[in-house]
Amino acid sequence: MITVHHLANSRSQRVLWLLEELDIPYEVKRYERDPVTMLAPAALKAVHPLGKSPVITDGGATIAETGVIVDYLIRTYGEGRLIPPADTAERRLYDYWLHYAEGSAMPPLVMKLIFTAVPKSRQMPAFMRPLAKILFGGVAKGYVDPNIATHVAFWSSSLEHSPYFAGAELTGADIMMSFPVEAAATRADLPDRLRDYLGRLHERPAYQRALVKGGPYALMGA
Numbered sequence: 638m639i640t641v642h643h644l645a646n647s648r649s650q651r652v653l654w655l656l657e658e659l660d661i662p663y664e665v666k667r668y669e670r671d672p673v674t675m676l677a678p679a680a681l682k683a684v685h686p687l688g689k690s691p692v693i694t695d696g697g698a699t700i701a702e703t704g705v706i707v708d709y710l711i712r713t714y715g716e717g718r719l720i721p722p723a724d725t726a727e728r729r730l731y732d733y734w735l736h737y738a739e740g741s742a743m744p745p746l747v748m749k750l751i752f753t754a755v756p757k758s759r760q761m762p763a764f765m766r767p768l769a770k771i772l773f774g775g776v777a778k779g780y781v782d783p784n785i786a787t788h789v790a791f792w793s794s795s796l797e798h799s800p801y802f803a804g805a806e807l808t809g810a811d812i813m814m815s816f817p818v819e820a821a822a823t824r825a826d827l828p829d830r831l832r833d834y835l836g837r838l839h840e841r842p843a844y845q846r847a848l849v850k851g852g853p854y855a856l857m858g859a
Contacts (some may be wrong), residue, residue, distance in 0.1 A: 639663040639710075642684050642692040644677050645670055646855045648703045648816055649691030653851045655707055655812050657843035661714050665850055703816075704739055707809045719809045731803040734810035742792075742817035745784040749824050785825050792818065793828045800837065811838065 639656065643649045643665050656663045668678050668690065682688035685701050692701045695713075700706050711720050721727035792814070795802060803810045815838050818831055827835075838844055848854055 644690030653847035727804040738813035
C-alpha cells in the first residue's frame with residue numbers, strides 16, 4: 638500500500654490528485670504546519686532526512702521530490718496513462734514541463750512569498766519591519782515581479798493552441814504545473830487563458846476527490 642506523507646497546503650496535494658487520476662489505492666498520513674513558522678513538523682524527518690513533503694512510501698521504498706514521485710507513479714502504475722508516447726513532440730513537451738514546474742517556475746514564486754512574509758513576521762523586531770518592507774518591496778518590484786510576469790506570459794502562450802501543457806490530453810506535466818499556476822494565482826494577475834486552465838483542472842472528479850482526502854487546500858484556484 639502506498640502511503641502519502643501529506644503536509645497541509647503543500648506540493649503533496651498534487652500527489653493525491655495523481656493517485657486519484659490513476660485510481661491507485663493509497664493511504665494519507667497528514668501533517669500540520671507549525672502555526673508560527675508555517676514549516677513542516679519535525680515528525681517528517683522520521684520519514685526522510687530533509688523533513689519535507691511530499692514523500693511517499695511504497696513497500697520498502699521511500700521516494701521524495703514531487704517530480705520524482707509523479708514520474709515514479711506514472712511509470713510504475715500508469716499503464717500508459719497520463720504520459721504521451723515516446724519519441725513524440727508531446728512527450729518532449731511532457732518531459733520539459735514535468736521538470737520546469739519546480740526547476741524554473743517555483744523559485745520566483747517562493748521568493749515572492751518570502752519577500753512578502755518576512756517584513757510581517759512576528760520574529761522580526763518591530764522597529765526593523767518598515768525598513769524590511771522597503772528593502773524587500775524594492776527587490777520584489779524590480780526583480781521578482783517582472784520575473785513572475787515573464788513566466789506567466791510564457792504559460793499562457795504555451796496554452797494558446799492546446800488545452801494542456803503537453804497537448805490535447807491531461808498528463809503528469811499538468812499535475813506538476815498545477816501548483817505553480819495556483820501559486821501564481823495568489824500572487825499575480827492571471828490572464829483568462831490560465832484561469833480557464835485552472836478551472837478545467839479543478840473541475841476534474843479526481844481533483845475533487847483528492848481535496849476530500851487531503852483536507853483544506855489554501856492554494857486552490859484564485
